Amino acid sequence: MKNVKLTIAYDGTNYSGWQRQNNARTIQYEIEKALKKILKKDIAIHGSGRTDAGVHALGQAASFIEDFTLPTHKIPVVINNVLPKDIVINSAEEMDMDFHARYCAKGKKYIYKIYNDSIRNPIYRNYSWFINEDINLKKIIEASKYFIGQHDFKSFMAAGSNIKDTIRTIYSINIYRKDKFIIIEYEGNGFLYKMVRIITATLIDINFNKISIKDLEDIIKSKDRSKAGPTAPAQGLYLAEVYY
Amino acid sequence: MKNVKLTIAYDGTNYSGWQRQNNARTIQYEIEKALKKILKKDIAIHGSGRTDAGVHALGQAASFIEDFTLPTHKIPVVINNVLPKDIVINSAEEMDMDFHARYCAKGKKYIYKIYNDSIRNPIYRNYSWFINEDINLKKIIEASKYFIGQHDFKSFMAAGSNIKDTIRTIYSINIYRKDKFIIIEYEGNGFLYKMVRIITATLIDINFNKISIKDLEDIIKSKDRSKAGPTAPAQGLYLAEVYY
Numbered sequence: 486m487k488n489v490k491l492t493i494a495y496d497g498t499n500y501s502g503w504q505r506q507n508n509a510r511t512i513q514y515e516i517e518k519a520l521k522k523i524l525k526k527d528i529a530i531h532g533s534g535r536t537d538a539g540v541h542a543l544g545q546a547a548s549f550i551e552d553f554t555l556p557t558h559k560i561p562v563v564i565n566n567v568l569p570k571d572i573v574i575n576s577a578e579e580m581d582m583d584f585h586a587r588y589c590a591k592g593k594k595y596i597y598k599i600y601n602d603s604i605r606n607p608i609y610r611n612y613s614w615f616i617n618e619d620i621n622l623k624k625i626i627e628a629s630k631y632f633i634g635q636h637d638f639k640s641f642m643a644a645g646s647n648i649k650d651t652i653r654t655i656y657s658i659n660i661y662r663k664d665k666f667i668i669i670e671y672e673g674n675g676f677l678y679k680m681v682r683i684i685t686a687t688l689i690d691i692n693f694n695k696i697s698i699k700d701l702e703d704i705i706k707s708k709d710r711s712k713a714g715p716t717a718p719a720q721g722l723y724l725a726e727v728y729y
Numbered sequence: 730m731k732n733v734k735l736t737i738a739y740d741g742t743n744y745s746g747w748q749r750q751n752n753a754r755t756i757q758y759e760i761e762k763a764l765k766k767i768l769k770k771d772i773a774i775h776g777s778g779r780t781d782a783g784v785h786a787l788g789q790a791a792s793f794i795e796d797f798t799l800p801t802h803k804i805p806v807v808i809n810n811v812l813p814k815d816i817v818i819n820s821a822e823e824m825d826m827d828f829h830a831r832y833c834a835k836g837k838k839y840i841y842k843i844y845n846d847s848i849r850n851p852i853y854r855n856y857s858w859f860i861n862e863d864i865n866l867k868k869i870i871e872a873s874k875y876f877i878g879q880h881d882f883k884s885f886m887a888a889g890s891n892i893k894d895t896i897r898t899i900y901s902i903n904i905y906r907k908d909k910f911i912i913i914e915y916e917g918n919g920f921l922y923k924m925v926r927i928i929t930a931t932l933i934d935i936n937f938n939k940i941s942i943k944d945l946e947d948i949i950k951s952k953d954r955s956k957a958g959p960t961a962p963a964q965g966l967y968l969a970e971v972y973y
Contacts (some may be wrong), residue, residue: 496851571851607740607815
């Protein structure tokens with residue numbers, strides 16, 4: 486038996502997210518179908534976590550245990566010919582048998598992209614959140630500091646998760662302009678359901694004075710989802726890397 | 730009557746190019762349909778030129794003459810609510826009555842994007858040409874200089890055009906790396922059918938020693954399409970601007 490770790494990039498535009506489900510096209514389903522084609526086995530893969538419909542990945546990770554003859558390092562070149570063009574396996578490595586893409590993940594990096602210009606660019610419509618008003622970078626950078634460190638992020642978790650322990654640590658939030666984009670990079674030991682998108686929308690609410698920076702500590706302490714900002718659109722979010 | 734100039738951006742991925750045609754979805758058709766909805770008139774627009782299936786535009790231009798009551802500057806905000814999300818009208822201006830988007834065009838700028846990395850990025854699959862081998866920028870920059878100036882570019886025109894005068898002037902070709910992209914910017918007084926894509930593929934053939942730089946002058950002089958390189962993929966090409 487081999488325990489294989491896959492590193493995966495995908496354009497989430499045309500999928501109902503990562504997780505296999507009935508009657509919907511998902512990334513996990515497409516990869517399992519392609520693995521069956523090339524390895525002739527029914528294989529269930531375990532992702533590092535789900536991504537929602539429309540969310541992209543530059544470095545999602547998944548693992549599976551199976552017995553097969555194809556040399557593991559040849560999986561990418563073989564499977565990428567079978568997969569839809571919007572899903573790419575970047576690497577396949579053999580791991581120790583106790584490796585598990587979800588349970589062994591030590592942290593993750595997410596990137597959120599805002600396209601900030603006076604006019605909409607159709608090329609980026611599925612790959613960023615379009616905001617055509619001025620964004621005060623200094624202000625949202627100042628606000629972002631309140632999220633860094635270990636906090637109970639319950640106010641920033643969407644309904645629909647059955648997670649009980651809502652304490653997470655954000656190591657860094659890095660915000661910068663690049664051409665007409667505002668890039669927000671989040672690194673942490675884990676993120677709750679839709680947490681990155683809710684923090685992002687909260688930062689934007691702060692920019693537009695819908696939420697005040699001085700209320701942020703209270704919003705975090707309240708553990709009340711209704712106190713935080715809305716949820717930023719899925720298409721601006723990228724799962725950039727999973728740390729092990 | 731008003732003579733209106735539209736500036737247009739589009740993602741060409743899901744279209745059979747600019748030009749209206751039977752039984753195919755085109756950019757021109759979608760814009761004319763949307764104009765009919767908002768102005769209640771049958772309107773034929775004239776583009777600065779065609780773009781092929783899969784080719785994008787950041788600044789295509791088109792014009793039409795019509796009598797209508799909506800203030801011209803309000804066209805973008807009204808029509809963008811009616812147009813598909815992958816077509817955006819950026820501006821609408823009233824011009825002198827002798828303006829015509831095609832006949833008055835003095836020059837154009839095209840951008841060609843190559844995604845040059847060891848691994849494919851699914852996010853950019855419809856927006857660049859993926860090349861996973863080393864590209865020697867200095868070499869293709871040197872080669873690009875042979876195209877600058879006034880030449881008969883017949884060797885670089887695809888079949889299917891009925892243009893007789895194949896002399897064009899390229900003002901500049903600007904080549905640089907940006908992140909994992911190689912960007913090639915072309916400015917000229919006009920470009921023949923598929924000329925930018927054929928020159929681009931010729932530069933890449935030179936990179937891979939399929940064509941020698943010292944043969945370039947002869948290839949241009951030959952006026953023989955078969956002597957030049959192939960045609961670079963449509964999805965890397967952007968009509969960036971039309972000069973008047």
